[in-house]
Amino acid sequence: MKKYRIIFHIDLNAFYASCEEAEDPRLKNHPIGIAKNSDRGILTTANYAARKYGVTSAMNVYEAKKRCPNIKIIPPNFSLYEEKSRLFFDYLSTFTQKLEPASIDEGYLDLTDDLAETHPLDIAKTIQKHLWEVYHLPVSIGIAPNRFLAKMASDMKKPLGITVLRKRDVSEKLWPLPIESMHGIGKKTVPDLKLIGIQTIGDLANYTELKTLRRFLGNQTESFVNKALGFDETPIDPTRRDTIHSIGNSRTYEGFIHDYENAFKALDDLTQTVVHRLHKNERAAKTISVQVRFHDFTQHSKNFSLEYHTSEYEIIMGIVEDLFEQLYETKPIHLLGVSASNLEREEHLFKQLTIFESNAPMPKAERIDKVLESINANYPKNLLNKGFKK
DNA sequence: TCTGGGGTCCTAGGACCC
DNA sequence: TCTGGGGTCCTAGGACCC
Numbered sequence: 001m002k003k004y005r006i007i008f009h010i011d012l013n014a015f016y017a018s019c020e021e022a023e024d025p026r027l028k029n030h031p032i033g034i035a036k037n038s039d040r041g042i043l044t045t046a047n048y049a050a051r052k053y054g055v056t057s058a059m060n061v062y063e064a065k066k067r068c069p070n071i072k073i074i075p076p077n078f079s080l081y082e083e084k085s086r087l088f089f090d091y092l093s094t095f096t097q098k099l100e101p102a103s104i105d106e107g108y109l110d111l112t113d114d115l116a117e118t119h120p121l122d123i124a125k126t127i128q129k130h131l132w133e134v135y136h137l138p139v140s141i142g143i144a145p146n147r148f149l150a151k152m153a154s155d156m157k158k159p160l161g162i163t164v165l166r167k168r169d170v171s172e173k174l175w176p177l178p179i180e181s182m183h184g185i186g187k188k189t190v191p192d193l194k195l196i197g198i199q200t201i202g203d204l205a206n207y208t209e210l211k212t213l214r215r216f217l218g219n220q221t222e223s224f225v226n227k228a229l230g231f232d233e234t235p236i237d238p239t240r241r242d243t244i245h246s247i248g249n250s251r252t253y254e255g256f257i258h259d260y261e262n263a264f265k266a267l268d269d270l271t272q273t274v275v276h277r278l279h280k281n282e283r284a285a286k287t288i289s290v291q292v293r294f295h296d297f298t299q300h301s302k303n304f305s306l307e308y309h310t311s312e313y314e315i316i317m318g319i320v321e322d323l324f325e326q327l328y329e330t331k332p333i334h335l336l337g338v339s340a341s342n343l344e345r346e347e348h349l350f351k352q353l354t355i356f357e358s359n360a361p362m363p364k365a366e367r368i369d370k371v372l373e374s375i376n377a378n379y380p381k382n383l384l385n386k387g388f389k390k
Numbered sequence: 391t392c393t394g395g396g397g398t399c400c401t402a403g404g405a406c407c408c
Numbered sequence: 409t410c411t412g413g414g415g416t417c418c419t420a421g422g423a424c425c426c
Contacts, residue, residue: 015426035394042394044426057426063391103397103426186424218401250395287418297393305418337395 004167006120007236008109009142009150010127012088013159014057015105017047019084020074022136031071035061038073040254046071048159087135095123100236106154108147110236124162132160148232149174151183170230175202184224192216204228243343244281249273250337256295257333263324270338271320275313278340282347284309285340288316290323293335300327301337309344316340 012018016034021027031050033043043064046055053068064071085104093099098110111120124141131137142153144165152174153165165173180190182201196212198204205228207213214221226232249270257263267290278285289303302323310316320338 037394042391044394058391058393060391060393066391105426184424188423220400245398246396248396252394289419299421301420303419335394339397 003112004145006111006115007144007147007150008111008120008124008127009102009144009147009154010092010107010109011140011142011154011158012085012105013138013140014045014047014051015084015137016045016076016081017050018137019081020077021047022084023080025136027072031055031068033061033064033071033073034076035073036075037061038075043073044076084135084137088131088137091130091135092127095127098236098238100238101241108150108236121162121164128160128162146230146232147234147236148183148227149230152177152181155181167230171202174228174230175200175205177201179204182224182228184220184227189216201228205230244283245343246339246341247274247277247281247283247285247343248337248339249277250291250335250339252293252335253333257336260328263328263333263336264321266336267320267324267338268317270336271317272313274338274340275311275316278311278343282345283340283343284311284346285316286310286342286344287340288319288323289337289339289341290320290327291335291337291339292324292327292333294329295332295334297334299335302326303341305342309342309348311346 017032020032020034027047029049031053032047033050033055034045035041035043038061040061042058042060043055045057046059046064050064050068050071053071055064055068055071061073081104088105089099089101089107092107092109096109096111096114098112098114100108102108111123115123120143124143128139128141131139138159140154140158140161140163142150142155142163142165144150144153145167149165149170153163154161156163156165156173177200179185179193179198179200180187182204185193193204193216196207196209196216198207204225207225210221210225213225217224251266251270253266257266286309287303287305289301291299291301293299304319304323306315306319
């Protein structure tokens with residue numbers, strides 16, 4: 001007989017707002033929203049006192065204030081949230097090593113081999129009680145035989161809910177849910193699915209025209225249908241989030257940027273932040289990309305891959321400037337972004353660059369020369385044949 | 391409701407190599 | 409002379425999540 005896995009999905013409710021409440025309990029009964037700017041932009045989170053008024057996360061501040069005039073807007077305190085998040089995961093790791101952080105405020109646990117004689121529901125109660133009493137953090141917990149069902153289950157009762165979703169509950173508890181509540185189906189795909197008569201997760205599970213579905217869901221069609229049917233074999237992988245794939249920095253400019261010079265200054269700021277964070281994470285990048293959004297919301301990006309990994313500001317800024325020149329149009333700019341990807345640990349970088357001559361690290365100036373040389377060697381090759389001129 | 395900023399993953403075409 | 413098929417990397421864009 002096949003043994004069912006026991007997967008928990010644990011979600012910190014209204015996390016940023018809950019952190020603020022934990023620090024200052026007086027906030028608990030007062031509606032609060034977390035937003036960088038107190039009169040524009042969007043809320044990253046609202047506490048439950050604010051949600052009573054119809055305020056939600058991702059709502060813009062103006063609308064939130066309209067619905068809830070006495071809402072208090074608090075600027076985010078990321079180091080506080082990171083600290084609380086660390087406590088959360090440290091505590092969870094005392095139950096199993098099969099713990100996969102999914103983001104700053106949620107994680108999956110595979111407790112199949114760690115339960116002994118204890119009932120899963122009792123473990124969930126213990127976890128929820130401890131996090132609430134010791135750290136003042138409310139969590140919702142989903143318990144299921146796989147990660148998709150656990151994720152959907154933790155969403156069913158908030159805040160401070162515990163929901164068990166077994167295979168045999170799927171048709172009754174999962175299938176009636178609207179298709180937009182399915183994890184992985186977003187607002188672009190929903191209209192497509194509704195067009196072919198799929199309104200609920202059950203409709204997707206029982207849809208037989210896989211060819212039609214493939215037009216909208218591509219290679220992920222089978223995976224989505226299986227999930228809707230309640231099947232998901234994806235393992236809980238503690239190392240999934242260990243490797244960083246990209247480090248970026250972007251900003252929207254409320255008053256818009258109107259000329260090249262100011263855009264250049266802004267890009268320089270963004271690039272310095274990216275370089276700083278590359279250094280902090282001891283990473284070097286091979287690919288640099290620049291993203292521009294104009295006032296009409298048209299958006300373009302360009303990227304360039306080096307022959308060697310680098311984290312040198314001079315090189316990265318040089319590439320950023322080249323890429324931006326190709327993207328620049330005489331239209332007001334609403335957003336600029338710089339991102340570094342194709343990352344490698346810095347220690348590997350030294351190995352690569354010193355492999356030719358000696359084991360001693362190459363002096364900085366020489367390293368820069370080396371990489372610039374490689375740009376000159378492959379810049380025209382990649383870009384000239386697309387009609388670009390350096 | 392006119393829309394942050396951090397990311398991940400996917401797709402599709404093209405270059406290039408074997 | 410014309411032409412297969414697989415694999416990998418690069419590039420631009422897009423969908424989605426928190």
